[in-house]
Amino acid sequence: MDNILALAGANLVSPIILSFVLGLAAALVRSDLSFPEAIAKGLSLYLLFAIGFKGGAGVAAHGVDARLVAALVSGVALSLLLPFVAFALLRALARVSVVDAAAVAGHYGSISIVTFVAASTLLSGRGIPAEGFMVAVAAAMEAPAILSALWLAMRRGGGSERVGTELWREILLNGSIVLLLGAFAIGWITGEKGLAEIESFIVEPFKGVLCLFLLDMGLVAGRGLRGSRGVLSPGVVAFGILMPLVGAALGLAAGLALGLSLGGVVLLMVLGASASYIAVPAAMRVALPKANPALSLTLSLGVTFPFNLTIGIPLYMMLATAVAGS
Numbered sequence: 001m002d003n004i005l006a007l008a009g010a011n012l013v014s015p016i017i018l019s020f021v022l023g024l025a026a027a028l029v030r031s032d033l034s035f036p037e038a039i040a041k042g043l044s045l046y047l048l049f050a051i052g053f054k055g056g057a058g059v060a061a062h063g064v065d066a067r068l069v070a071a072l073v074s075g076v077a078l079s080l081l082l083p084f085v086a087f088a089l090l091r092a093l094a095r096v097s098v099v100d101a102a103a104v105a106g107h108y109g110s111i112s113i114v115t116f117v118a119a120s121t122l123l124s125g126r127g128i129p130a131e132g133f134m135v136a137v138a139a140a141m142e143a144p145a146i147l148s149a150l151w152l153a154m155r156r157g158g159g160s161e162r163v164g165t166e167l168w169r170e171i172l173l174n175g176s177i178v179l180l181l182g183a184f185a186i187g188w189i190t191g192e193k194g195l196a197e198i199e200s201f202i203v204e205p206f207k208g209v210l211c212l213f214l215l216d217m218g219l220v221a222g223r224g225l226r227g228s229r230g231v232l233s234p235g236v237v238a239f240g241i242l243m244p245l246v247g248a249a250l251g252l253a254a255g256l257a258l259g260l261s262l263g264g265v266v267l268l269m270v271l272g273a274s275a276s277y278i279a280v281p282a283a284m285r286v287a288l289p290k291a292n293p294a295l296s297l298t299l300s301l302g303v304t305f306p307f308n309l310t311i312g313i314p315l316y317m318m319l320a321t322a323v324a325g326s
Helices: 002-012 015-028 037-062 066-093 098-109 113-125 134-140 144-155 165-172 175-197 206-226 234-258 262-273 279-287 293-324
Strands: none
Touching (some): 015 293, 037 134, 037 175, 066 098, 066 144, 066 234, 066 262, 098 144, 098 293, 113 206, 113 262, 134 175, 134 262, 144 279, 206 293, 234 262, 234 293, 279 293
């Protein structure tokens, strides 16, 4: 326990986490601090491109093998399974409709790429390597959960009004997925030589850009919490903290079964524990228009995201170290 608290404390005083805390505090005290939408969008585009490119270069250095394929299959299976767990847990803890529970479940089966990046940065800072193909696993886990959420909604009577071409367009052509996969492909094609050519652009400035992005995320989360009265019941908040732990446990089991390195196990735990607030909300808006987006977004961005950044990631690292070894 002392080790977990020490690691959590060290994580809390990192520039990345403190930037998020600054944004959160500024929003809660109603400061007029804000990011122009174009700048916020530019920061997210930079992060997606950088993490995708570095992951592709890592796969080029590693090569395509059975471990990569097995990791991708496991990630997709995890993304398909988690919404069923989330749906049952949320319905047990809180009074929410079938359609709202299905929408939330879709968010918790998908992933938060920013949480993934924050965990990658922490691992890098501690000199703990991870498989480069974990970026590909993250990209593969974005969309399958949406299919599970729609199945849950239709099976339980929540209905889905639009599940045709428009929905598939939202899923497959979502900007974050396209950029992440595209940058991954570029990094894979150009390899270590390509990475060396633009290293000064996507490696050195990365942490500074991430600080600014998390400052903006703190502002968004704080505004969401301010306007969440009547949405965050005790049961809903409990779900937002318990579900990441369940997802991390499943990620730990999958990582150990795959024989991943310590860093790879931690990242798969983080992917299982995180919740989407980019790709899935866009798809749910089309597929489940009757769902309350305030519930899903407040949970994923206002409860689970801060929990993972401050407590979750250090906890997952300690558990992975205890089980998988250093």
